[in-house]
Amino acid sequence: MIIESLNYGVGQGDEGVCLSLSLGPYRILLDCGLSDISSLKADGLGDGPMDFVFCSHAHGDHARGLLDLHRAFPRLPVYASEVTTHLLPLNWPEVDPIPAFCRALPWRSPIEFRDGLTAELFPAGHLPGAAACLITYENPSGDQASVLYTGDFFLSNTRFADGLPLADVRGLQPDVLIMEASLGTARHPHRRQQENQLADRIHQAIIQGYNIVLPLPALGIAQEILILLRSHHRFTGQDLDIWVGPAIAQACNAYLAVLPHLPTAIQNFAQHQSPFWDQRVRPRVQPLPQPDQFPDPSAIPHIILADQDQVLDPYLKKGDRPWLILYPRLLYGHDTQPEEFIPKGNLDTERPIEAESFLLSLHSDGPATTQLIHNIRPQHVVLIHGNPNYLTDLASLNELSNRYHLHTPTPGSRIEMPLGQLSITAPTTLVNTAYEGDVLEWGDRAVVSLPLEIITDARWRRLADTGFILASWQGEQLVLRGMTAKEVLSTSAEIIAAEKDCCYSCQFYRGQRCWNQLSPLYNFKVAPEGYCPSFERIEATPEPSED
Numbered sequence: 001m002i003i004e005s006l007n008y009g010v011g012q013g014d015e016g017v018c019l020s021l022s023l024g025p026y027r028i029l030l031d032c033g034l035s036d037i038s039s040l041k042a043d044g045l046g047d048g049p050m051d052f053v054f055c056s057h058a059h060g061d062h063a064r065g066l067l068d069l070h071r072a073f074p075r076l077p078v079y080a081s082e083v084t085t086h087l088l089p090l091n092w093p094e095v096d097p098i099p100a101f102c103r104a105l106p107w108r109s110p111i112e113f114r115d116g117l118t119a120e121l122f123p124a125g126h127l128p129g130a131a132a133c134l135i136t137y138e139n140p141s142g143d144q145a146s147v148l149y150t151g152d153f154f155l156s157n158t159r160f161a162d163g164l165p166l167a168d169v170r171g172l173q174p175d176v177l178i179m180e181a182s183l184g185t186a187r188h189p190h191r192r193q194q195e196n197q198l199a200d201r202i203h204q205a206i207i208q209g210y211n212i213v214l215p216l217p218a219l220g221i222a223q224e225i226l227i228l229l230r231s232h233h234r235f236t237g238q239d240l241d242i243w244v245g246p247a248i249a250q251a252c253n254a255y256l257a258v259l260p261h262l263p264t265a266i267q268n269f270a271q272h273q274s275p276f277w278d279q280r281v282r283p284r285v286q287p288l289p290q291p292d293q294f295p296d297p298s299a300i301p302h303i304i305l306a307d308q309d310q311v312l313d314p315y316l317k318k319g320d321r322p323w324l325i326l327y328p329r330l331l332y333g334h335d336t337q338p339e340e341f342i343p344k345g346n347l348d349t350e351r352p353i354e355a356e357s358f359l360l361s362l363h364s365d366g367p368a369t370t371q372l373i374h375n376i377r378p379q380h381v382v383l384i385h386g387n388p389n390y391l392t393d394l395a396s397l398n399e400l401s402n403r404y405h406l407h408t409p410t411p412g413s414r415i416e417m418p419l420g421q422l423s424i425t426a427p428t429t430l431v432n433t434a435y436e437g438d439v440l441e442w443g444d445r446a447v448v449s450l451p452l453e454i455i456t457d458a459r460w461r462r463l464a465d466t467g468f469i470l471a472s473w474q475g476e477q478l479v480l481r482g483m484t485a486k487e488v489l490s491t492s493a494e495i496i497a498a499e500k501d502c503c504y505s506c507q508f509y510r511g512q513r514c515w516n517q518l519s520p521l522y523n524f525k526v527a528p529e530g531y532c533p534s535f536e537r538i539e540a541t542p543e544p545s546e547d
Contacts, residue, residue: 001024001139001143001145001418001419002416002417002418002419003021003022003023003145003147003175003176003380003416003417003419004021004022004414004415004416004417005019005020005021005022005176005178005382005409005414005415005417006019006020006022006414007019007020007384007409007410007411007412007413007414007415008020008034008039008040008411008412009033009034009411010384010385010409010410010411011033011061011180011182011384011385011386012385012386012387012388012410012411015033015034015061015411016031016032016033016034016035016060016061016062016064016065017030017031017033017061017062017151017384017385018030018031018032018033018034018040018065019031019149019178019384020043020050021135021147021149021178023117023135023137023145023147024116024117024137024139024145026051026114026117026137027050027051028050028051028052028053028054028135029050029052029053029054030054030056030133030149030178031054031055031056031062031063031151032053032055032062032063032064032065032066032069033059033060033061033062033063033064033065034064034065035064035065036065037065037068037069037072040065040069040072041072050073050076051077051113051114051117052076052077052078052079052113053066053069053076053077053078053079054078054079054080054119054133054135054149055078055079055080055084055088055102056080056084056124056130056131056132056133056149056150056151056152057080057081057084057087057124057126057127057129057130057131057151057152058080058084058087058088058090058091058127058129058219059127059152059219059220060091062151062152063088063091064091066078066088066091066101066102067091067092067095067098067101070099070101074101077103077113078101078102078103079102079103079104079105079119080102080103080104080105080129080131081104081105081107081121081129081130081131082104082105082106082129082261083128083129083258083261084102084129084130084131085100085102085103085104085129086129086254086257086258087127087128087129087219087251087254087258088102089254090218090219090247090250090251090254093247093250105119105121105131106121107121107122107123107131108120108121108122108168109121110136116137116138116139116140117135117136117137118135118136118137119133119134119135119136120133120134120136121133121134122134122164122165122168122169123161123162123164123165123168124150124151124152124153124154124164125153125154125155125156125157125158125161125162125163125164126151126152126153126154126158126161126164126220126362126363127152127160127161127219127220127362128160128161128255128258128261128262129258129261130151130152130153130161131151132148132149132150132151132153132164132169133148133149133151134146134147134148134169134172134174135147135148135149145175145419146172146174146175146176147174147175147176147177147178148169148172148174148176148177148178148179148376148378149178149179150164150177150178150179150180150372151180152180152182152362152363152385153179153180153363153364153372154361154362154363154364155364155368155371155372156190156191156364156368157191157263158191158224158362159223159224159227159228159263159265159266160223160224160227160255160262160263160266161262161263162263164372166371166372166375169372169375169376170375170376171375171376171377172376172377173376173377173378173379174376174378174379175378175379175380175417175419176378176379176380176381176382176417177373177376177378177380177381177382178382178384179369179372179373179381179382179383179384180363180384180385180386181369181383181384181385181386181390181391181394182330182363182385182386182387182390183330183361183363183364183365183366183369183386183390184366184386184387184389184390184391184393184394185366185390185393185394185397186365186366186390187365187366187367188359188361188365189359191361194359194360194361195228195232195360197358197359198225198228198326198358198359198360199228199229199232199234199235200234201326201356201358202229202234202235202303202326203234203235205324206238206240206301209321209322210301210321210322210323210324210354211297211301211302211303211304211319211321211322211323211324212301212302212303212304212323212324212325212326213303213304213306213312213315213316213323213324213325213326214303214304214305214306214325214326214327214328215306215307215308215310215312215325215327215341216245216248216305216306216307216308216328216331217308217331218245218247218248218250218251218307218308219251220362221328221331221360221362222244222248222251222252222305223248223251223252223255223276224360224362225305225360226242226244226248226252226276226285226305227266227269227275227276229242229283229285229303230275230276230278230283230285231269235283236282236283237282238282238283239282239283239300240282240283240284240300240301240302240303241283241284241286241295241297241300241301241302241303242283242284242285242286242302242303242304242305243285243286243287243288243289243294243302243303243304243305244276244285244286244287244288244305245288245304245305245306245307245310246287246288246307247307247308248305248306248307249287249288252275252276252277253276255275255276256274256275256276259275283303288304288305288306291314291315291318292314294314294315294318296318296319297318297319297321298319298320298321301321302319312325312343313343316343316353320351321351322351322352322353322354322510323351323352323353323354324353324354324355324356325338325341325342325353325354325355325356326355326356326357326358327341327355327356327357327358328357328358328359328360329357329358329359330359330360330361330363336357338354338355338356338357339355340355341355342354342355351515352510352513352515354510366394369394370394370397370399370400373400373404378404379404379405379417379419380404380405380406380407380417381400381404381405381406381407382407382408382409382415382417383395383406383407383408384409388408388410391408392408395408405417435450435451435453435454436451437449437450437451448480468482469481469482470482500529501531501535501537502528502529502530502531502535503521503526503527503528503529503530503531503532503535504528504529505537505538506535506536506537506538507536507537507538508534508536509526509528509538512525512526512528513525513526514526514532516534516536518534519532519533519534520532520534
């Protein structure tokens with residue numbers, strides 16, 4: 001028996017995920033995150049060769065094409081978890097009414113769709129309603145073939161979704177595992193540590209007098225951050241206003257409609273106060289009004305959770321506080337630079353506007369991904385949904401390539417996966433991403449020398465951007481990474497004596513620029529150790545009282 005996958009979209013760049021799976025005589029479509037379904041129409045799907053569609057969760061890169069698919073083939077069955085059926089309409093806010101074309105499936109209960117073809121859903125973490133699907137086919141001779149499709153998954157608990165339960169999938173041993181691997185081999189801090197780091201950065205910015213904008217996708221991370229601001233000890237009881245963009249607000253209301261399906265901690269929280277909307281309890285949370293109705297954000301700190309594509313200029317002109325734009329780097333891509341988030345249009349303000357990235361992941365990192373593979377113990381592993389370099393890094397790990405048949409498909413490719421006792425061979429699509437070098441002591445330095453071909457990788461530019469690297473031990477391994485310009489400047493500033501009169505200790509030094517209109521350096525980037533006659537020492541801002 002052979003399992004075949006036709007990969008319309010594998011989640012690289014801006015494309016969505018859409019896979020056609022052939023299992024025995026049946027064809028199943030796994031997700032439809034395509035913005036253009038013409039390739040599906042050309043294949044003549046619908047009542048003929050395609051048997052049903054499974055949607056793993058409600059994010060647009062997995063679901064945005066489903067409505068067009070339903071319109072083209074109205075009798076094609078579409079299935080998802082119950083919560084996903086409620087969240088799917090968020091992908092088409094301009095359509096009213098939206099036909100109820102998606103049918104709900106229960107958790108952990110095999111359903112037979114056709115003779116010998118069954119499907120069973122398991123919670124996948126990542127987002128409320130996100131599901132992994134085990135599809136099994138048994139032919140008349142009693143031979144079985146099975147595929148586990150994870151969609152996007154997360155082993156750790158988030159505020160609104162419990163993590164994928166390893167106990168439910170341990171030892172399933174499907175013939176094929178199709179899984180998201182967007183983070184490759186990267187290691188990330190624990191989820192709670194990420195939340196605390198974000199909360200500390202926002203708290204620090206508020207103490208420094210900033211207002212804050214977070215441009216976010218409407219569904220998922222925005223709700224995680226909003227409940228973090230509502231419940232974290234840094235912010236409870238603090239006199240600040242939180243404003244929520246219209247698309248995010250619509251998703252928040254959709255969450256409230258599925259409250260009985262959310263984790264127990266959220267349900268308990270909701271018994272005492274609204275998880276999202278409250279203008280009586282500090283911090284106050286309310287929908288973001290139009291710019292002409294937005295209050296002057298000068299007296300108290302304001303935090304705006306803006307829609308991803310929302311125009312920010314009219315809000316950033318308000319008040320006399322500086323603004324800090326915080327964006328989630330995993331959602332905007334590793335190549336995104338902070339400067340890209342500072343408006344370049346007709347913004348006319350003398351207040352500094354800074355931009356930084358933060359980490360708050362809804363995806364499992366490299367160690368968690370390999371842990372899931374080893375627990376499931378498949379024969380074939382198909383890695384999708386990520387930068388091809390990161391997928392290649394993961395597939396090149398000896399602990400995986402020596403045990404499993406690994407595949408890293410490209411858009412439009414077709415993979416045939418034969419079953420049975422097959423010898424393990426390294427995938428032909430993989431390249432060697434390890435570089436052998438030399439380490440030596442040179443005077444008062446330790447020198448690491450690497451071969452020149454390393455610079456041919458597109459990631460070299462990010463490593464060598466400033467010419468500085470940061471080395472740290474992880475167990476017995478030494479990890480090198482590039483330092484950003486801000487980290488380099490911060491490091492140089494740390495060695496400046498606090499008593500020295502310089503730009504670093506001047507109250508007009510923000511965002512690596514001078515904001516003193518009386519200074520000849522006004523609006524120029526300046527070194528922290530610089531000095532001019534208009535210097536005015538910064539006054540320490542007292543911490544707010546806990547009373």
